[in-house]
Amino acid sequence: GQQLNQSPQSMFIQEGEDVSMNCTSSSIFNTWLWYKQDPGEGPVLLIALYKAGELTSNGRLTAQFGITRKDSFLNISASIPSDVGIYFCAGINTNAGKSTFGDGTTLTVKP
Amino acid sequence: DAGITQSPRHKVTETGTPVTLRCHQTENHRYMYWYRQDPGHGLRLIHYSYGVKDTDKGEVSDGYSVSRSKTEDFLLTLESATSSQTSVYFCAISRATGINEKLFFGSGTQLSVL
Numbered sequence: 001g002q003q004l005n006q007s008p009q010s011m012f013i014q015e016g017e018d019v020s021m022n023c024t025s026s027s028i029f030n031t032w033l034w035y036k037q038d039p040g041e042g043p044v045l046l047i048a049l050y051k052a053g054e055l056t057s058n059g060r061l062t063a064q065f066g067i068t069r070k071d072s073f074l075n076i077s078a079s080i081p082s083d084v085g086i087y088f089c090a091g092i093n094t095n096a097g098k099s100t101f102g103d104g105t106t107l108t109v110k111p
Numbered sequence: 112d113a114g115i116t117q118s119p120r121h122k123v124t125e126t127g128t129p130v131t132l133r134c135h136q137t138e139n140h141r142y143m144y145w146y147r148q149d150p151g152h153g154l155r156l157i158h159y160s161y162g163v164k165d166t167d168k169g170e171v172s173d174g175y176s177v178s179r180s181k182t183e184d185f186l187l188t189l190e191s192a193t194s195s196q197t198s199v200y201f202c203a204i205s206r207a208t209g210i211n212e213k214l215f216f217g218s219g220t221q222l223s224v225l
Contacts, residue, residue: 031212043216044215045213088153088154098156103153
């Protein structure tokens with residue numbers, strides 16, 4: 001089946017720093033989604049991307065749909081303590097009708 | 112709040128016993144999903160439903176069954192629980208018209224099989 005490689009697996013950063021994470025796949029996806037999971041809760045949708053090359057922002061978060069359609073990137077600017085959590089990417093191939101999740105990037109922000 | 116309630120929130124059971132997890136939605140969405148989350152594996156799809164009595168398997172469906180007799184309820188059953196089914200289970204609904212798009216998750220059920 002389709003697999004996503006999400007990296008890095010974990011990040012330890014200082015408050016105020018910028019963060020970058022990415023997902024890559026050997027398969028093409030039609031849609032990329034980014035979710036954040038707080039401890040003890042379910043993932044929450046952050047950003048959805050529908051077109052190759054698309055760049056979308058949500059506050060301090062910016063995500064991009066790679067032009068090859070095989071990757072996506074998430075950047076967080078000026079991190080704050082509440083950014084702590086697990087960030088998941090998900091790729092959707094509409095022909096297959098299902099989404100595939102990456103294994104997540106665990107972000108720790110030190111005050 | 113996506114109007115999704117999972118019950119129970121925590122469950123401890125013994126190997127070989129049947130277990131049913133319930134997902135209830137208040138928004139009348141067509142698509143509902145069950146995922147499991149394990150360290151190092153992210154979220155993996157167990158089963159999903161695209162309407163009342165319409166369900167299909169996901170990538171890790173062995174050992175699980177589902178039922179959807181009403182739009183608002185999607186049940187996940189472990190017929191005979193095993194220790195490998197210890198996990199956090201998430202129910203999700205899709206608010207988009209396309210399958211699997213824009214998932215909204217419940218708060219999860221922590222299941223421990225001893």
